[in-house]
Amino acid sequence: MAATETLTAERILEATEEVLRRHGPAKATVVDVARALGVSHGSVYRHFRTKAALREAVTKRWLDRTSEALGGIADDASRDPESRLRDWLAALFAAxxxxxxDDPELFATYSVLAGEQVQAVGEHITELTGQLTRIVADGVAAGVFxxxxxxxxxxxxxxxxxxxxDPGYVAEWSTPEADTDFEAAVDLLVRGLRA
Structure with missing residues (x-):
């Protein structure tokens, strides 16, 4: 980055992701982020007051990507609620x-960061359950659930x-029975909502 005038929070977060990928959460520093951007660490601190604030922001950004992708499914009222529910759950699992x-090192890093960012993770879960609530409410209103x-x-x-x-189950996601288990769980839950 040539000048600090072009330094934005988004650019800092992009650089932070790369630094975390290279160094991991234990070794990544604000100085590393600043070096990657070609600025002083004080410039980074003007956007994020502390290292903890930077780590929280990068974690929130990572979680928000999933929320935003799923939001499109949750809010698509043109589709029937059961299909939306199934697709939403499948999209979450696929994501x-x-x-x-795709990037196990970065995933492990974000798992560590998520463990540190209880509030950001709580807000993420609230957003996701809010999306599910809208789908289920539409199903109740339509007489499907x-x-x-x-x-x-x-x-x-x-x-x-x-x-x-839940990242705690990551080792199970690639097992041969994972897809079958997922489909069985979703079928059971949908049958329960329709009962």
Missing amino acids: KRRKAG HGVDPATGARAVFQATGRFH
Whole structure:
């Protein structure tokens, strides 16, 4: 980067991702980020007051990518709620698998950062369960899902599918039975919502 005038929070976050990929969360520093950008570490601190704030922002950015991708499915009222629910859950599982498989080092780094950023992860889970709540509420309104409070049902679905999106289960995502187990879990949950 030639001049500090062009330094933006987004550019800092992009550089931070690269530094984290190269050095890992234990060794990555604000000085490394500044060096990658060709600026002083003080310039980075003007955008992010502390190293912790920078780590929180990069974690939130990573989580927001998933939320935004899933939001399109959740908000597509032109589709029936059951299909949206199935597609939303499949997209979440696919996104987590892709992140873990395409760049395992970065995924491991973000797993560490997510463990540090309890508030950001909590907000992410709230966003995701909010999306599920909208789908379930649409299903109740359409008469497809019965006898369930949408928020309670959404939380139950999210928790029941944790094996397919919680990073603690990453080793199971590539097993031969993972897809079959996922489909069976989703089928069971959908049948429960329709009952």
